Amino acid sequence: MEEKPIPGSGLRVLDLSMFFAGATCAGFLGDLGMEVIKIESCQHPDPDRIVTQGLLYLHNELGDEPWNRGMIHLRRHRNKLSITLDLSNPQGRDIFLKLIGISDIVVENFRMGVLEKLGIEYGVLQHVNPRIILISVSSQGEDGPERTYGSNAEILAFTSGVRSVSDYENEIGLFTAANTPDPLAGTVAAGFAMGALRHRRKTGKGTHVVISQRELLTSCIGEIVMDYPMNGRIAQPQGNLHPFHAPHGCYPCKGEDSWIAIAVRDDREWERLCQAMEMPELLNDPRFIGGLNRRQHREEIDKRIASWTIRFERKALMESLQKQGIPASALYSVPDLMEDEHLKAREFWDRIDDPRPGYGTYLCKGRGFTLSKTPMKTRLRAPDLGEHNGYVYGKLLGMSQEEIEGLEKKGIIGRSPVPEVLSRIPKSLPKAQRAVKEED
């Protein structure tokens, strides 16, 4: 059957990344139709396979091979193949370099310096294959005194300055924050990979792209940062305040932890809101004409709005306010969104029918953008650890069955994590809030 070409047709990616950022980048490349080979080792499988964040395993069951059932792994590594390869073993390294010879892109997010330690830094890869592209989704960039420093999403939000402006008004809050750094970096990195492919097509040469996740995040508050050299202003967190619009905030609705966000951007929207609330006295109050005036008197106004919103169910109120031309949205929880008709109609969710025994059907979230003619769908469910050793070593590299078995005996490849890693897998899981297994 002849298939319509898709953007990544015929290209091969080696995904060395662990955790979120690099995996997101390689995942996008897989979504575009490239053959993405995720490389782990039995000694160091992706941590998301082992003690997956929040101990989240499919249907809340560990199964016989828990390392293949991590829910984050099932989402993050769809459209990828899996092989195991111990890169710290010289023979493993040689095999990796053979793969470099038949690949187009490598994605990694090791701590800076690890590639050198393994003897697979860009110079080495380029020597084997001048066309190879290396995408390093690093913490701090390729140089500088902090180049070897590590980070996670929380730390990047702190060290990039983003958290210093994403808090309650003039406070330091000790709470969890929305996660943006890793998926943002993965998305941008995949864009750079497409750029590097284009460049290779013109020049015949690969490129080593190194993204500094920290600097990338700072770039998303660029204008706030510029205010310092411009006016000496060190930006402070503003909570839900807008620099010149008001009212602008989050108001309680009926029910526990139930809220609506309302943003009034001009006097016309203010008029509509006052009418909706049946509070003509607010509309007629000269103190409340113009956004800046309302901002100055926000406490008084916010109190009145909250006394009104609390009487309503958040989604019904959202619909009613939107119908009257007032920007408003219920605060949706993620479970709300999984049931939401708007996202369903837009086919945001991928429904995966996984033929492996005990896996069944589950949802994976979409990608944040769509392509009209080459849609990105889940072609491949997430792979078992080492599932494609046979294909990659046998078919792609032409190794014999004996050679492959030899590698298994030496522990260079395999299908199961080593005992020391297995011992870290939890023996039991927290109880589900209610039965979760779907009956089809």
Place this chain on the structure above:
Amino acid sequence: MEFLSDVTVLELSENISASACAKMMAALGASVIKIEAPDRGDPARRMGPFPNDEPHPEKSGLFLYLNMGKKGLTLNLDTKEGKDIFRKLVAKSDILVEDLGPGRMEGLGLSFDKLEEAVPHLVFTSISPFGETGSFSRYKAEDIIIEAASGLMLQHGSPEREPIKLGGNIIYYRAGASAFMGSLAALFHAETTGEGQRVEVSIQESLLHDDFITVEAYLCRHEDVRRRLAPMLLPCRDGWFYIRAFTHEWPRLTQALGMPELEKDERFIDMKRRSEHAEELNTIVLSRFGDLGKKEVYDTLQKNRITAGYLANVEDLFDSEQYRSRGYFVTVDHPVAGPLTYPGAFATMGDIDWKHGRAPLFGEHNGEILCQGLGYSREDLVRLGQLGVI
């Protein structure tokens, strides 16, 4: 030669995100033509910060930053001649990126279907709060509304208080990144097959895509994970620092604390026990680090390969030796705003440079684009100006 040095991009932006997308393309060498309405210009021109807090349409920090390295054209798309010029520009372009809102381009008679007919290789990228289709698509929205509708806001803030949004315009930059990635994938495809396509970014979906574990927590255990308290930041002499003692880092942390005996201490033997005894552990950590400066704690921990951070404010970024040594901040001159300092390259690409240009003045390149590019005469320009087309 840069990644996109022979690519032409048209940008129509009134909501930051298309500008943020095209900004990355300009940095990679694309020739970006920013089209503004002659009567009002990009609203970013009216948003600050401004030098000395004096508003001026050519001095907006947001505008200058978002539009580094682009060319400026004014064009009234409500006029027939404006539309004609636009179509001629599209024919010479590879990518069109816009964030005017669902239905706006269709309303102007410049829908993807119509443009594609004439320019089959066109990549047409649209960014909107809720996507071009679906029951929310025409809802009125801005930053806080989209964050509320994406599930993000219920994750951010204290459980004892109202949820809060992210600062500044972060979500628009985030959506711009999705548009950047999608556009370049579509461009690569168009150059392979000659077939362009529509790239559609829903900001709501791009934020939901970023969710960490909430979708999975619900799927696996019907847990509804929301914002919660997390005593992550610890105070020190001049601010706050943060330690994430991963399992394999715990022995190194006990070394850094100068208390190797803690490694086998029953209270702290694994992540679970450490979080149960967080207060005791914090007291110990503070006794060692509480009197140091935040940057000093950060360096000490990181040099011992312990994942740690410090709460950096904007001033700290300019003090950062890391940023300074990499030349992250760049000073770029501008004919009206003068030399200003901007955040610059966040990536290196071997020997390929990141392009740092300045933002265009209002209509600065009308002559160049229309006369040299499309063959209009100087007289045409005067006439188009009088008619309010440019």
